[in-house]
Amino acid sequence: DAGVIQSPRHEVTEMGQEVTLRCKPISGHDYLFWYRQTMMRGLELLIYFNNNVPIDDSGMPEDRFSAKMPNASFSTLKIQPSEPRDSAVYFCASRTRGTGANVLTFGAGSRLTVL
């Protein structure tokens, strides 16, 4: 198992540009989470999905952020337009409902820098 796969690992963009981050969860996992990590705010939950359906998006900062999960093996987090304050590391994580239900597996993260 390759684990949770995120791309790109690093993204540098200019303010106002659209950014799309991608995540492939572990096969068979039916929960997917997007977190954002910054020095000031630590790890914040942005949104999570169960069986491809968004369950709680109350952590999404504002309308500039959107997330989709079109199928069980792919999710995107989009920022449009991007702003310098969006600079952070964005993590995707997944988990199952089975015996490993309580353990999140994280991807390596996507480091976003907005100039």
Next chain:
Amino acid sequence: AQSVAQPEDQVNVAEGNPLTVKCTYSVSGNPYLFWYVQYPNRGLQFLLKYITGDNLVKGSYGFEAEFNKSQTSFHLKKPSALVSDSALYFCAVRRPTPPLVFGKGTRLSVIA
């Protein structure tokens, strides 16, 4: 709503000495408690969890944690620290239903 507090931003310990990283929580009902570790430029990795049962739980790399319901604490411990234990440690809590809420993290530095 559930929350987690890690009162120390930084913990320094000499190699070979015991280490403790503190965590207190607030949640209604029975908590599910976790510790994760993050090495530089990596995602978080699971260390150990408390769901129910024995208050002392053992995890990866020789770490253990003790659930104390009266003090609402779940401190991470290791009897003898290694330089390779230097990393960022996160405590997390949730109720039986998602999501997992993380503390701000404690940076552990083990000095040779």
